Amino acid sequence: MAFIFYASSIVAVVATLLTITRRNAIHALLYLVVSLLAIAIDFYVMGAPFVAALELIIYAGAIMVLFVFVVMMLNIGEHAAETELDVFRPRAWLGPGLLAAVLLAEVARLVSLQSGAYTGSTEISSKQVAVALFGPYVIGVELASLLLTAGLVGAYHLGRRAVSREEEIRGVDTDESRAVSRGAAVSAGAGRSSHAA
Amino acid sequence: MLAEAFTYTTPRTEEIIRLLPELILSAAGTFMMVLIPLAKDRYPSLFGNFSIVAILSAIAASLFAFTNPGTAFSDLMVVDGFATFFRVLVLSVGITTVLSSYRFLHREGTDPGEFHALILFSLAGQCLMVSANSLIMIFIGLEISSIATYILCGYLRDDKRANESALKYFLLGSFATAFFLYGIAIVYGATGSVALTDIRRVLISAASPPVAMIGIAIALMLVGILFKISAAPFQVWAPDVYQGAPTPVTSFMSAGPKAAAFAIFLRIFMTAFQSDAHGWAPLVWLSALLSMTIGNFGALLQNNIKRIMAYSSIAHAGYVLVALAACSEIGTAAAMFYLAAYACMNIGMFAVVVHLSGKGERHLSIEDFAGLGVTQPVTAALLTVLILSLIGVPLTGGFFGKFYIFKAALQSNLVWLTVLGLLNSAVASYYYLRILVMMYMREPGEVTSNIEPLPFTLQAALFLPVLGTFILGVFPGALINFANHSAALK
Secondary structure, eight states: OHHHEEEEHHHHHHHHHHHOOOOHHHHHHHHHHHHHHHHHHHHHHOOOHHHHHHHIIIIIIIHHHHHHHHHHHHTTTTTTTHHHHHHHHHHHHHHHHHHHHHHHHHHHHHHHHHOOSSSSSSOOOOHHHHHTTTTTTHHHHHHHHHHHHHHHHHHHHHOOOOOOHHHHHHHOOHHHHOSSSHHHHHHHHHHHHHHHH | OOTTTTOOOOOHHHHHHHHHHHHHHHHHHHHHHHHHHHTTOOOTHHHHHHHHHHHHHHHHHHHHHHTTTEETTTTTTTEHHHHHHHHHHHHHHHHHHHHHHHHHHHHHHHHHHHHHHHHHHHHHHHHHHHOOBHHHHHHEEEHHHHHHHHHTTTOOOHHHHHHHHHHEEEEEEEEOOHHHHHHHHHHHHHHHHOBBBHHHHHHHHHHHOOHHHHHHHHHHHHHHHHHHTTOOSTTTTTHHHHHHHHHHHHHHHHHHHHHHHHHHHIIIIITTTGGHHHHHHHHHHHHHHHHHHHHHHHTTTOOBBBHHHHHHHHHHHHHHHHHTTTTTEEEEHHHHHHHHHHHHHHHHHHHHHHHHHHTTOOBGGGGGGGTTTHOOHHHHOOOOOOOHHHHHHTTTTTHHHHHHHHHHHHHHTTTHHHHHHHHHHHHHHHOOOOOOHHHHSSSSHHHHHHHOOOOHHHHHHHHHHHHHHHHHHHHHHHHHHHHHHOOOOO
């Protein structure tokens, strides 16, 4: 099914280009979701349904929700209501909707095919992935947990509230002092994220 | 293609022993988190002492693992002379970092527990990087090391400079790592393997090697690695990050993670991509020249000691790249020797900066060194040794480091690069000598007149590197012989 592969690849490239050219963060995120969905279809067509499912659950699901959540959190202010109204205007969702419709058509086509949905010679099942991960690569999986532990220790340290504030005497030689002017949105986010990150 | 033939086998004892340093470090780091609520207020120096014991055991474990070298865990790791050399190097850097951070953490009133846990995790990542034999393991090690270092840069939560430093390093570093990962993906696509030895075999024996794909992959991986070693043209982050990070962390970053990044550079390019050396060596040549020039000329304009050391670090990365551009075993050995010598001189320098800068790290100007030779003659004398080593004066480790590097470059007919490198060393001596002039030819200023003597831990963090510089400068034979023996990466 080379046609479906190339079709969703084009969708992915277009959606990614639109992601990085949108000015509104929410609009960009909508395109990013579409891009991730298209890549999931690519994975599926190449014979990796497990990776396709992970792409959907982890990226398009969990991580995007986190993104949207953070963007919404940082938008609290006078403009928040306007921004949220903006999200519901057709201009915002028409583009991502069209691209997603293309993907939906592809999925429908894939579902209607009884066999031969894969371009690769074989389908890699989740069992095979598991055997590889917990067989020869088990040490890599274990060490990835060390990576998460290091991140956790950092989050624990950076996330705690500071007892004393010494910003006045230390607040020299940063970009803030070098910069001529800074947008209000930037400083609103920066002040909060140093404690919430 | 994944086959059904994979079966799980319990790791053999020698495999566990080959992973022992990483196991010790990660167990100690995790145990530290348990210690924090128990001992935080009562025994603040317990964390540092515990880290030193853990790192010393890891060094012992590295040496013990080397008594029976070989691969482990389905060839994902390899313990050889090269890996052992770099393991001991990064762990020694870790010890001196811990030594120079006791007083610092106390002075800045921040928690010692997480700091040392992160140092241990970062060291575990670096040990893993240098002994990895597969791109996957290299990547995991690189990420463990980097994540811990990003957080260490911003460890002083309320310091805006530290926040800026950590955020810049994190964003740019993640971007660079993404390039590296993309390169790995393309290599896997082109050769069907992530094991370095398999990639080498495919590239040498293939009837028509995938030249274009491998070329793109090499370029992408170079971007990632050159960023990590702060070499031009990916060096822009270094001065700001080095300046904003807490000084012990700056010292750690400039020696440990950098040496580990050079180790993976050498291992990947001298093993997997050796047959394509005619393609990547010119790029390394160019980067070496750019790094030396930008680093040395950039440092001339600086007045902040941490920024000077950051530019100097870029320049020294350039010198090591000269050895890499030689693409030979002596080049590899010269790079190993130089990284050891460089770690010594840098860590000693930063130990003095930690002390001199004072609470809140306010005294970082080069003028703050004025008259140190009068008020603290011993410290100034030791610092002089390190500065002479950074310049490359005979009888110091820096001299032999440069000597071996330029010798390797000449043997590979890199005459122009050698000449330009030597000219660069001459330029560099100007800004190093400025520090000496400040220390000995100026009246003591406000900072140096009121300076307290160095506490014991900082003395150790200064004496040990000076000792190392002397040993490498007077008896370089032992280390260069070991490096020559372990430089054959196959």
